[in-house]
Amino acid sequence: MSRARSYLWFFAKRLGTVVFALWSLGSLVFLMIKVIPGDEAQIAAGPDASPDQVALVRQRLGLDASVIVQYFRFWGRLLHGDLGTSITTFQPxxxxxxxxxxxxxxxxxxxxxxxxxxxxxxxxxxxxxxxxxxxxxxxxxxxxxxxxxxxxxxxxxxxxxxxxxxxxxxxxxxxxxxxxxxxxxxxxxxxxxxxxxxxxxxxxxxxxxxxxxxxxxxxxxxxxxxxxxxxxxxxxxxxxxxxxxxxxxxxxxxxxxxxxxxxxxxxxxxxxxxxxxxxxxxxxxxxxxxxxxxxxxxxxxxxxxxxxxxxxxxxxxxxxxxxxxxxxxxxxxxxxxxxxxxxxx
Amino acid sequence: MMMQPNPAGRPAPVPGEAPLLSVDNLCVSIRVDDRSVNIVDGVSFSIRRGERVALVGESGSGKSVTARALMRLERRMKATGSIVCDGRDILKLSDGEMRRVRGGTIGMVFQDPMSFLDPLRTIGDQIAETLRIRGVSRRDAERKALHILDELKVERAAERLTAYPHEFSGGMRQRVVLAMALIGDPRLLIADEPTTALDVRVQDQVLALLDEISRSRGLSVLFITHDLGIVAGFADRVMVMYAGSVVEDGDVYSTFAAPRHPYTRGLLDAVPRIDRDSDRLASIRGTPPHVFARPQGCPFHPRCDRAFERCVIERPVLRELGGMRVACHRPEPEAAR
Incomplete structure (x- = not known):
């Protein structure tokens, strides 16, 4: 293998590891959201929200879909740079x-x-x-x-x-x-x-x-x-x-x-x-x-x-x-x- | 390896000429638990200009420590006595003066060339370093390095300069180490088991090279080894060390023909030979004493067949005996065997 090609190969391998690590981390993060106690919709809607409001938020955030669908949507949002909205700063x-x-x-x-x-x-x-x-x-x-x-x-x-x-x-x-x-x-x-x-x-x-x-x-x-x-x-x-x-x-x-x-x-x-x-x-x-x-x-x-x-x-x-x-x-x-x-x- | 002593072609001693190196009553000690232990215990010898001396002994006999003491490389040990090299007492030099002697007057070649090379530096860098330390310009130092590698018959030397130690074979590395020692144009070359880590064929090559170079440069060589075959082929004189002191010192021919010290005799008998009938390999009984538990009297007496009462009590000193020096109360007869 030529020198230049082996350098390229090296970086390709390392980048592969980086991508794998980030995918694992992202999936772990998704899993944490699902496992951590507390209803996401309730948290997003705020402590004083009425059940109707919570239901609305749940629907808007897509939390009523199956976990698999949510997982893919989660990645779709991540890849678009959407990490969600903070509930304290009200900003992305x-x-x-x-x-x-x-x-x-x-x-x-x-x-x-x-x-x-x-x-x-x-x-x-x-x-x-x-x-x-x-x-x-x-x-x-x-x-x-x-x-x-x-x-x-x-x-x-x-x-x-x-x-x-x-x-x-x-x-x-x-x-x-x-x-x-x-x-x-x-x-x-x-x-x-x-x-x-x-x-x-x-x-x-x-x-x-x-x-x-x-x-x-x-x-x-x-x-x-x-x-x-x-x-x-x-x-x-x-x-x-x-x-x-x-x-x-x-x-x-x-x-x-x-x-x-x-x-x-x-x-x-x-x-x-x-x-x-x-x-x-x-x-x-x-x-x-x-x-x-x-x-x-x-x-x-x-x-x-x-x-x-x-x-x-x-x-x-x-x-x-x-x-x-x-x-x-x-x-x-x-x-x-x-x-x-x-x-x- | 050949066993026949070869006295031909050696420079004859010049009477009255001051030796290049003379070591007098050298003791090297290390402190252990507030106690001082002599690893080298009163060694005296001298090496003439152009002379090749072999220092032989088992592991732990103090031969490597002696060699390193000559360059003050054993930093945790204390050396007493005197080491006069080229008219200057090594043990009295300042650190700065000592640095000029290292790699200058005295060059050193080490046992395992891989572990004695910096893995992160190119070969050229490491050979040239001896000169760079002395303020020689990079270009001149590298030219000299190339020259030395040529002299040591390294093929495609120019390319090799930019290679790293791990890219070299054992024999090549030993040549690099040799080049490192020779580039400063030393008067004395100390070679500490330079061929032990090499296979037999490469050993022969390196020895032939060392032989040629020391002859053409008129180098004095102190060659440390436990391989008696190498001694016979290479050295003019052999010194045998046991438990920190020299027990026998004589020219290679006489010593090999008729060793006077029972230990030397035992070493020579232990070399397997095909020209003699023997069912089993001869060996010296017992094991060499540990540095911290050397026996009273003659250190060899517990293993010696010729020992008598005096050997247990009194330590024999090195004395002249028929043109050789022997430290024994009851030496082997002059015409042994």
């Missing part, structure tokens, strides 16, 4: 997600950047000084920070940095009047697109604290995974061979040990991205950010079924996408995986 769920998701993605991406830019250097340093004082300090810190509840940390930092010393804004996404013209819905990106430095700085001061809080737990995980992986790799024979060439410890660590230790870190970071979207709810609530976390939180509290299920489906799709990216990254890093996928390079 898709529209709600379009408004809330960019903010959450911004939070999660910035949190991941903070996560990696703290945990990777810390992991490298700890592994290089194995058993030393710095290593010990970092490990103790990882245990303490890893065991700290995010909402508590959020409140403490909010109190200290925002309320007491007024270094950062307490909550929200922009200062009044600093909001950039909406384009992607991500405040920092929109500010860059608008070429408005003041607006960008403003948005950054709002994002840094919530993102840091969200990053803490996950960065302790990456730190530990990287340190363990590095220590294993540093024991391997080829590291001794690199030292025998006269390499400095920096070269040994960054040029050879790190690339060989990155695989478990990539996998972990991929699963973390998905988990962070879910965990964003606490941070968004504390910092009053209009993200998908807050949206889902409200939806659950209001038993807004379509809003919850639409969010779940959307997050699922994002997780699938992240997994695809992680797979590709692993292929980029490791020539052996490349060879296994595409034959001899």
């Amino acid at each position: 769920v898709l529209l709600d997600l379009e408004r809330t998701l960019p903010s959450t993605l911004e939070l999660v991406v910035v949190a991941m950047l903070i996560n990696l830019s703290v945990s990777i250097p810390a992991g490298l340093i700890a592994a290089a000084r194995r058993g030393g004082r710095t290593d010990g300090l970092f490990r103790v810190l990882a245990v303490i920070l890893g065991g700290m509840p995010a909402f508590w940390l959020a409140l403490m930092l909010q109190y200290l940095l925002a309320a007491r010393y007024r270094l950062l804004p307490i909550s929200g996404q922009n200062s009044y009047g600093m909001e950039p013209p909406r384009w992607t819905g991500v405040p920092t990106l929109d500010a860059i697109a608008a070429g408005n430095m003041a607006s960008l700085l403003d948005a950054l001061t709002y994002i840094v604290l919530p993102a840091a809080v969200l990053a803490v737990l996950y960065s302790t995980q990456i730190f530990r995974a990287l340190r363990t992986s590095l220590l294993g790799v540093l024991e391997s024979d080829f590291i001794m061979a690199v030292r025998a060439k006269g390499a400095t410890e920096r070269r040994v660590l960054i040029g050879h040990a790190f690339p060989n230790s990155i695989n478990p870190v990539l996998t972990l970071a991929g699963t973390q991205l998905g988990a962070m979207i879910g965990a964003a709810v606490l941070v968004e609530t504390v910092f009053a950010r209009r993200g998908i976390g807050t949206y889902m939180f409200n939806a659950v509290a209001q038993k807004d079924m379509y809003a919850v299920l639409g969010s779940v489906l959307f997050i699922g799709a994002i997780v699938c996408l992240i997994n695809l990216v992680v797979d590709v990254l692993q292929i980029v890093v490791d020539p052996r995986i490349r060879a296994a996928q595409f034959g001899r390079s």
